[in-house]
Amino acid sequence: MKRSRLGPWLAMAIGTAYFLIPLIATFEFSLRMKRGEYSLEAYRVVLADPRFQASFGYSTLIAIATILMGVLLIVPTAYWIELKLRNLRPLVEFITLLPLVIPAIVIVFGYLHTYNSSSWIPLIATPRGTDLLLTFGYMTLALPYMYRAVDTGLRSIDVRTLTEAAESLGAGWGTILFKVIFPNVRVAVLSGAFLTFAIVIGEFTLASLLDRPAFGPYLQLVGANRAYEPSALAIVAFVVTWACMGLIQIFGRDRRATMAGR
Amino acid sequence: MKFLEIENLRKVYGAQVGVQHFDIAVERGEFISFLGPSGCGKTTTLRMVAGFEQPSAGSIRIDGRDVVGLRPNQRNIGMVFQSYALFPNMTVAQNVAFGLKIAKRPDAEIKPRVAEMLQMIKLPQLGDRFPYQLSGGQQQRVALARALAGSPQLLLLDEPLSALDAKIRASLRSEIRDLQRKLGITTIYVTHDQEEALAMSDRIVVMSEGRIEQLGTPFEIYNRPRTRFVASFVGTLNILRGKVIDPAKGVVRVDEQDIRLDQQIPNAAPGEMRAIALRPEAVTLGETRPDRNAMKGTIEEVSFLGAIVRIKVRFKDNLISLDTFNSSASPPPRRGDSATVTFAPADLQVLEGVEG
Numbered sequence A: 001m002k003r004s005r006l007g008p009w010l011a012m013a014i015g016t017a018y019f020l021i022p023l024i025a026t027f028e029f030s031l032r033m034k035r036g037e038y039s040l041e042a043y044r045v046v047l048a049d050p051r052f053q054a055s056f057g058y059s060t061l062i063a064i065a066t067i068l069m070g071v072l073l074i075v076p077t078a079y080w081i082e083l084k085l086r087n088l089r090p091l092v093e094f095i096t097l098l099p100l101v102i103p104a105i106v107i108v109f110g111y112l113h114t115y116n117s118s119s120w121i122p123l124i125a126t127p128r129g130t131d132l133l134l135t136f137g138y139m140t141l142a143l144p145y146m147y148r149a150v151d152t153g154l155r156s157i158d159v160r161t162l163t164e165a166a167e168s169l170g171a172g173w174g175t176i177l178f179k180v181i182f183p184n185v186r187v188a189v190l191s192g193a194f195l196t197f198a199i200v201i202g203e204f205t206l207a208s209l210l211d212r213p214a215f216g217p218y219l220q221l222v223g224a225n226r227a228y229e230p231s232a233l234a235i236v237a238f239v240v241t242w243a244c245m246g247l248i249q250i251f252g253r254d255r256r257a258t259m260a261g262r
Numbered sequence B: 001m002k003f004l005e006i007e008n009l010r011k012v013y014g015a016q017v018g019v020q021h022f023d024i025a026v027e028r029g030e031f032i033s034f035l036g037p038s039g040c041g042k043t044t045t046l047r048m049v050a051g052f053e054q055p056s057a058g059s060i061r062i063d064g065r066d067v068v069g070l071r072p073n074q075r076n077i078g079m080v081f082q083s084y085a086l087f088p089n090m091t092v093a094q095n096v097a098f099g100l101k102i103a104k105r106p107d108a109e110i111k112p113r114v115a116e117m118l119q120m121i122k123l124p125q126l127g128d129r130f131p132y133q134l135s136g137g138q139q140q141r142v143a144l145a146r147a148l149a150g151s152p153q154l155l156l157l158d159e160p161l162s163a164l165d166a167k168i169r170a171s172l173r174s175e176i177r178d179l180q181r182k183l184g185i186t187t188i189y190v191t192h193d194q195e196e197a198l199a200m201s202d203r204i205v206v207m208s209e210g211r212i213e214q215l216g217t218p219f220e221i222y223n224r225p226r227t228r229f230v231a232s233f234v235g236t237l238n239i240l241r242g243k244v245i246d247p248a249k250g251v252v253r254v255d256e257q258d259i260r261l262d263q264q265i266p267n268a269a270p271g272e273m274r275a276i277a278l279r280p281e282a283v284t285l286g287e288t289r290p291d292r293n294a295m296k297g298t299i300e301e302v303s304f305l306g307a308i309v310r311i312k313v314r315f316k317d318n319l320i321s322l323d324t325f326n327s328s329a330s331p332p333p334r335r336g337d338s339a340t341v342t343f344a345p346a347d348l349q350v351l352e353g354v355e356g
């Protein structure tokens, strides 16, 4: 008995150490900005930096835009494929995996070439246009995760029969999508949204080459020029991400609880 | 004009025929079952009526209106699925109200209607539950209430009871039938369970390989099967192979013993082989009488089924199984005994088609 339980515990311990030790070390280092004592000085400096606030705010905004547009694009698409185009699924899965094999740098050079100011769609000519392009780029990067999350959600319900049930009760496509399909894949969409958020917040290549004031390039800038602040920033980013995940969890559970109580 | 008229309906999937030559006229308020083995086209036909499949040819008229080409949400039908298909994100009450909301009925009307429907399915307390908090039988009743809430003109059910266990199936079966009678709603019920079809239906459509084999009342289907397929699919009929001796007088020879029918054999020539159906309960053991056919054979198998003893008697090629009541006064015969079975000419039914 005892012996067989030792293995899993050992694996757990190694895994935990693997995740926690770098985190603790980074945290410890970030507290040593003032010589000879532990302090939160590095955090004060980082949080007070207007560039931090601006870039973090910008990335958050882009992340939200990416999530909204991604959900509106991917949920109906995945739904339609599940409902009517099942035999196209392998192809679509292949396409959604492409962003994992094609490096971001290739994508961004493609963008710069296709959407430059002398092209048919000169998105790069204006800052707003570039923001839009960045959002599209992030949608591409998030596609594998978002699509998989949504697809899993859709497969866990009987999409076809639910659609037909709603149709026989008089529902049109809009109603079916927003009253029946979306609510039932909400949890899956939320997990996809969380992953998207994490990707966008830390992303460097696209933002840097499109020259947008995002958090990733700012992190890089600070990391290249300072000693203690990057550690503090890493911890901050980590906490924010985990807070998001916690919020999503609570939000997801809360909705269910209120629904059940109604 | 009948309430539901289906004419020459046909559905092909590429080279494969799903349904063909399907004609039926259903009275208002009638309960019709589609009965047949797996893959015979029951669901396909039902889905064409519902609008989920487009017919390759033919017409479907509901109350005089041609519905081919109308989307399912324009057909005013109620549909119940084998897998219940309740919306998991909605409570029971919200599920039942779904169709009413879409029809933009006022809230003041929806609430009492939902309460009425829940009362009707005998679950008035469960409006606030979610589907996952209900048993299968309860879920299917909610699905029924949801389908009926908007007073559709046609109710379609696709094997609604086959996911439930036997006891609930039997009780829900009579509940559905009672409700259907009370509401007077025209209903098509798909099943592969002959007992269900016989017990519930006004008329049964027996299907095989995409075609209608026979359309008739449960009594007709059970007692007067027209084809070998119907005879073997519905009930546990004996099917004998006999050579036509005299078609006009109705005489056939089964394993070298002549037997009489109470009718002529239509479209038959002497010497042809025909299939003859005979219900087990019409056969008795022993006591030959001049007004009954008698055949001599050997007891091949005796099985106790509680109150009933099922005996199989072997002739040369044919086998007749018959049921007798178990009685302690007269023990049943043993295997290998020779035996004489008798049956009335009126109980024999010559099936359509020449045997190979």
Ligand SMILES: Nc1ncnc2c1ncn2[C@@H]1O[C@H](COP(=O)(O)OP(=O)(O)OP(=O)(O)O)[C@@H](O)[C@H]1O
Pocket (backbone or CB within 6 Å): B013, B016, B017, B018, B019, B036, B037, B038, B039, B040, B041, B042, B043, B044, B045, B192
């Ligand atoms: N989408 C489809 N594509 C190709 N063939 C199909 C399709 N749907 C049904 N069929 C074929 O049509 C025939 C009838 O199918 P249908 O589902 O109507 O049978 P069923 O009588 O409902 O059987 P079951 O009792 O198994 O539900 C079958 O041979 C089936 O393989």
Ligand SMILES: [Mg+2]
Pocket (backbone or CB within 6 Å): B042, B043, B044, B158
């Ligand atoms: Mg079927």
